[in-house]
Amino acid sequence: MSDDRSASTRSFSLPLESPLSTASGDVDERSGFLVRYDHRGETGIGEATPLPGWTESLADCEAALDRALAAGADGDHSAALLELDAKEVRAARHGFATALLDADARADGLPLYRWFDDSRTVHRVPVNATVGDADREPTVERAVEAVERGFDCLKLKVGARSVDADIERVRAVREAVGDDVALRLDANGAWSRNEAERAIDALAPVGVAYVEQPLPADDLSGLGALRERSDGVDIALDETLAERSMAEVFDADAADVVVLKPMVLGGPGTAHTLAMRARDEGIEPVVTTTVDAVVARTAAVHVAAAIPDVAPCGLATGELLAEDLAPDPAPVSDGSIAVPQEPGVGIDASEVGL
Template identity: 65%
Template sequence: MEIEPFSLPLSRPLSTASGTIEEREGFLVRLEYGGVTGVGEATPLPGWTESYGACHEALARAPDLAREEDWGVVLSETSEPAARHALALALADARAKVDNQPLYRYLGNERLVRRVPVNATIGDMDREDTVEMARAAVEEGFDCIKVKVGARSVDADVARLRAVREAVGDGVALRADANGAWDREQAERALHELADLDLAYVEQPLPADDVAGHSGLRENGVPIALDESLASRQVADVLAAEAADYLVLKPMALGGPDRARQAARSARQAGVTPVVSTTVDAVVARTAAVHVAAAIQEVPACGLATAEWLAEDLGPDPAPVADGECEVPQAKGLGVREVG
């Protein structure tokens, strides 16, 4: 097994719960399985996964454990999500190549899927700029827009969303993402004010640990999506609490494409809709997330249009975004070439 560190500058600073970052650091993993080479990516993100150092340690001990046991044991005993993601992805890539099928079919979808829908994301900005960005996204072919809220007052964010709805019309799906910024009183007021805008959902209105509060918010009639809550809570626990109408699944944070696919199955069985997103990953993990989305039948627009966050990447992008859709690679395995 080969472990290759990388560092990629971002096109703009990324704010996280643990501070602002200006580059994405991680590891490319290559391993041999069944006579072919699989490639995986571990790109830790503060607040979502283990640290960079802990990720490297987990990857470094994996080859010895595999020689003593097998890769199944390695996956079961690797608790660090980003490290496990790299190992699980590399194995899945190799196995899909051996099976002569693209990764999304290896993950369980027997149908041909050429594209998956994606949403445009608009960050925190004033009302006029928010509307301008929304109009530009629609002109580019997006029919689903997510607007970041929570950094301003509830009234200001409600006004921004109303202006966007008026500008883009009823034919565009509109989402709001608060990133856990509201308390229960603010969230209740916001949902009441937004009830007539036909929002697809409000994402993470309350802090990540307030699962019970999210369950109560669902009574307001506006669908609730959970994202950050899945960084510290098991998917099964969130589903059991009936805290969400949608789950935003990040394969890197969940520990691999296999776990993300299983989480999607569990969500659907519970009547909850899965959405796939990334942790602003490089091309290997980002493409894997596209395959996870393609493995989910009738998946709604996903948060996969994140390549623009990177000023540089590890290789050519086999899953470009155009007209609000992301192309799904049809080559054997992951479909990523010339990385490193």
């Protein structure tokens, strides 16, 4: 961990309300580093919060940040960025890149989303509620509760039980919430090709908007074939983007939707660039978090706000933390999240102890 007048990091660890299931096991806290970097006369802040299975380890993240801040201590932000390979140390690069962008936007007097695109003013971004993975009745109860809280887009986890059981769960939710609520499914790569085909065929009449990662991340050919035969149910890719380039996804014609996690992609700037590239290819971008703390979560809100007519995004994740680093400048209400209008990300260094 480094600490000098112009560049520093501070470690943190925040408990979750309930354990988060990942491919590497359950996670019961989110640990990472806050990053401070002074640039253009402003203090920018960022967050590097690694997630097992998606990014580098906590130790590798810390070591990379120390190298980067040492290289950039004299104001040479390019030298700092060169120390941070976006594929090898994704979270570390996100932390430094966010701090740099925060300082740039502050220096220009713009909220971060308008630094990306100053043609519009956006006050709110639509978000989905994550209903999660539970048996049929608890799933229905959570779905109804989310709709009562104002959400009109729900994301359900599937793939942890039989295909038939998941089909019944989704049908029960549709019956309970009506036809005006969008339903998204996330299989986390759990299905085989045959299982995915059977599930999508059965759920198309239910009105499912898309299935996220129906096949394993590296099965691009299978995803392309599944997308070609799917009638009325879009295919979204998430885990694939941690392993394959966007160009490979385009070439395979494997996605209707791409789920972009700035922490996994190496920073808000990279996520925004990929979102606009996807739009150019006729693919819809959706911005989500990796259950981050308030700095990274708010930066992701700005990325979503900079995408014209963005679809509901997976940004309503602050409630998954039992504690946070600072008051939330982007609260969720009635199915949308507020976009801070202050310069930069919208959180001062003093609020997070930097």
